[in-house]
Structures are given as structure tokens and as C-alpha cells.
Amino acid sequence: MQKLESTSILNHVYDTQKFRKTGHELIDTLANYLEDVTTNKDQPVIPYTNPEEELEYWKQDFASNSDISDVFKNIINRSIHVHHPRNMGHQVAVPAPISALTGLISDLLSNGTGVYEMGIASNAIEKIITDFVSKKIGFTSNASGFLTSGGTLANLTALLASRKTKAPNDVWNNGTNEKLAILVSEEAHYCIDRAARIMGLGDEGIIKVPVNEYYKIDIKELEHSFSLAQSKGLHVIAVIGCACSTATGSYDNLKELANFATKHDIWFHVDGAHGAAVVFSNQYKHLINGIEHADSVAIDFHKMLMTPALNTALLFKNADDAYSTFAQKAQYLWESQNTREWYNSGKRTFECTKFMMSIKVYSILKTYGTExxxxxxxxxxxxxxxxxxxxxxxxxxxxxxxxxxxxxxxxxxxxxxxxxxxxxxxxxxxxxxxxxxxxxxxxxxxxxxxxxxxxxxxxxxxxxxxxxxxxxxxxxxxx
Ligand SMILES: Cc1ncc(COP(=O)(O)O)c(C=O)c1O
Structure with a gap:
């Protein structure tokens, strides 16, 4: 039989000595960078250049013979420095270095994680992390969750679950002519609007409820919006609470929203991408009183929880809701199509292949404790x-x-x-x-x-x- 020889380039790609040497150098570069950027405040937080100039720089670099270690340094130098103490712009975590190191494991092992066999450790750890957050929220053992790639995707997934549970017919399997709608504060993040449009709700189905003087959803207006929607023949499936809103950081009154959802038998989702992190704080968790009544909650670890992006927990009060969102068959992935096992996380997530997200959170908690x-x-x-x-x-x-x-x-x-x-x-x-x-x-x-x-x-x-x-x-x- 003819032996297949790998080409010399492929031998280089997997050369472990080269990996070791470049890796050590890169860690040194990153450690020096961290030291510098966290202590030397006189250097810029952001090396701003205009986009065309930046594109030209990288075009020239791509065409040149620059060494990869120099490329690494140039990427670092030409990027915004989130660890710089004068970085106070967007809601992006300042990653704990231990978590970034764990990211290297995720990238090298590339365990796809959607299927248990392709994420043995990461699926088990994912269950531990999501159960831990569920418990903090105040959910019972009926709850279940998973990690997914960002708040945007988590919110879409939660709204799909709401449709599965609260729409009058089975839209997932049969489509619908019914006019469905969701209620959300006018201050909600744009991804809620985007999710609703993806679901085919259109302008009419995304009902933006006015806020009060504190930029929180106005409960009286909510009742009014609900009645108006019904009179137009819309079927409201969900109300979304902001915890907190993006522009002003205002927390909707989740207790009132929970009561409203129960009264009208609609789904209650909490977009806690940014602010539900207070679930970990004794001092501030009162801001999300009522969150335990939500049907689903999204929390980004890559915002206030020190984890590199993207890394979001989506938790469901009732585990069955999570499993029914994407009820599909995939003979090549799962032995059993209709069972609801926690360890094949892809049955519940939008993604098929996903990063080993859980280990990035786990490494922080294991190293520094849950406090x-x-x-x-x-x-x-x-x-x-x-x-x-x-x-x-x-x-x-x-x-x-x-x-x-x-x-x-x-x-x-x-x-x-x-x-x-x-x-x-x-x-x-x-x-x-x-x-x-x-x-x-x-x-x-x-x-x-x-x-x-x-x-x-x-x-x-x-x-x-x-x-x-x-x-x-x-x-x-x-x-
Ligand atoms: C309240 C809120 N929801 C959702 C998102 C979107 O989350 P992600 O960027 O993780 O997709 C953001 C982002 O800033 C947000 O502030």
C-alpha cells in the first residue's frame, strides 16, 4: 500500500517545538503587555487610526515577509487595550488572564461541545456552571441551561422557546398565519428587535412600550399596549424585562413584569446580558428581585464577569422548554433523537460547533473562588x-x-x-x-x-x- 507523505508545510504546522517556542514568546509578550498597559497610564488606551489607513497597513503587512512574533506584537499595539484603567467605553469584560489562558486550551483542543463526545469535559463543566447560576437566580432543580455565543443569540433562543410554548399553533413545524407579538421596553437592546424580526414578527409584532422617568418599562403603558395589541388581533407571546438597559443601565421592575406575564399567560424573559450579574452580589441583587419568576434569563459572562467574549448563559426555569426549542432530528450527531440528555448541549443551542466556553468561566471560579x-x-x-x-x-x-x-x-x-x-x-x-x-x-x-x-x-x-x-x-x- 502506498504511504501518504505529509508535505513539508504540514509538518511545520504541527511542529511541537515551534509551538512551544512561539507560545512561550507569546505569553511573555502578553505578560509584558499586561504589565505595561495596566500601570503605564500615559500610553493611549486606543491607538485610533481611520479604517482606510488601518486596512492599508494590514494589506502591506499581508504582502510582506513579517515574522509571526512581530505580527502578534503589531496586532496588540494596533488594538484597543481593554485592560487599560482608562478604558471606560463599552460593556466588554476586562478578561481575567487565567480565563484567557483557558481560551488557549479551547482553541487548541477545539472540542466542538455541541455533542457530548466532542466535548466530554466541557459539557460536564457547562452543567456545573449553568446549575450554579440557576441556583443563584433562585430557580429550582427543574431548571436547566446552557452556554451560547452571546446575549444576542441567547435572547433569540429564549424568544424561540417562548413561541414554542405560547403561540397558539406549532410554528416550528407548521409555520403560522397568526400575527404574533412581543412586548419590550423602548429602551431594550437592539438585538431583541432583531430577534423578533428574524422570527417574522415584523414592525407590528415588536411592541415597544414607553418607559417612565427612570427609563424603566412603564407598567401602566404595558397593560395599555397589551390591550391595544389584542384589539388589533395580535397574539402576544412574551414580555421581556431589561436587567439592565444598555443606554442608561436601568433595571425594569421584574416583579411587576412577572405578575403581568402570569396574569396574561405569556412568557417572561429577562435580558440580563449586562446587569443580571448582580445575582452574585448581596449588595445589589435587590435590583433583580422577581427574576426567579422568569421563564428564561440571559446573562453574559463576557460583560461584568471577567470572561473573554463570547460567553453567555441562557437559563430556563423549566428544562423542558429548553429542549423543545430546536426539536430536530440529526442522525449523524445523536444516537437518540427524542431524548433530553443534558450532555448533548447542541440539542438546545443554536450552534452546532461551539467553543469550550464553560472552561473559561470554570477557571476563574476554581482559581479565585465564587466570591x-x-x-x-x-x-x-x-x-x-x-x-x-x-x-x-x-x-x-x-x-x-x-x-x-x-x-x-x-x-x-x-x-x-x-x-x-x-x-x-x-x-x-x-x-x-x-x-x-x-x-x-x-x-x-x-x-x-x-x-x-x-x-x-x-x-x-x-x-x-x-x-x-x-x-x-x-x-x-x-x-
Ligand atoms: C442589555 C443587552 N442585551 C444584549 C446585548 C447583546 O449581547 P452580546 O453582545 O453578548 O450579543 C447587550 C450588549 O451590550 C446588552 O447590553
């Missing part, structure tokens, strides 16, 4: 309150509202011509270009606010003070 999440959430929320107080005490800034979460919106208000939107937009642009701080912006009621999410436990009060000083300098030199 680590509580400490992180408590610290970030406290910092937001310190920052809000700092803003309230100044006459040159306006705090948008007292934060419930770690999201603080504010604006600079000393303007000669009164055009605060242009002034604050310019401030944010100048900050981005200088790279000294990374903050973002949002528009609420036609007013543009500077938006910070305090995600980094290494950010200090001094950093926040210096942010305001920097804004002051920019504003004074903008006139």
Missing part, C-alpha cells in the same frame, strides 16, 4: 456611584441620572453658543483621537451624552478625576 464575581460587581457599581457624585458636585458637568448599574451618562454644559450636542460630540472625537481615555456616547431625548461603562476594576477615582480634567481642557480649547 470573585461578587467583588467585581460590587466594585464596579461602587465606582459608578463615586463618579456620579463627582459629576453632581461640579457645575461644569451635568449627570444624566443617578446610576443603578455601572453605566454613567453625563455631558459638559459650559458652552458659549449653547450647542451642547456639537460640543460634547467634539469632545468625544478629540478624546478618541488622542487615545487618552476611551469613552463612548449616546443620544437620549435628542441630547447627546458622553457615556462611560466602568468595567475595569483597575480604574481609580484619580482616573475619573483626570477624565473630567481632560474634557475640561478639550472644551476650553474647542472654542
Amino acid at each position: 470573585v464575581f461578587e467583588e467585581n460587581v460590587d466594585h464596579l457599581y461602587k465606582m459608578a456611584r463615586v463618579f456620579a457624585k463627582m459629576l453632581e458636585d461640579r457645575t461644569d458637568f451635568e449627570l444624566f441620572m443617578t446610576p443603578e448599574a455601572n453605566i454613567v451618562n453625563f455631558r459638559y454644559i459650559q458652552s458659549e453658543n449653547g450647542d451642547l450636542n456639537t460640543l460634547n460630540s467634539n469632545i468625544r472625537k478629540r478624546l478618541l483621537e488622542s487615545g487618552k481615555f476611551y469613552i463612548v456616547q449616546t443620544t437620549i431625548n435628542d441630547n447627546l451624552y458622553l457615556r462611560t461603562t466602568l468595567m475595569n476594576p483597575l480604574t481609580t477615582e484619580q482616573d475619573l478625576l483626570e477624565l473630567l480634567e481632560e474634557i475640561n481642557i478639550i472644551a476650553l480649547t474647542s472654542h
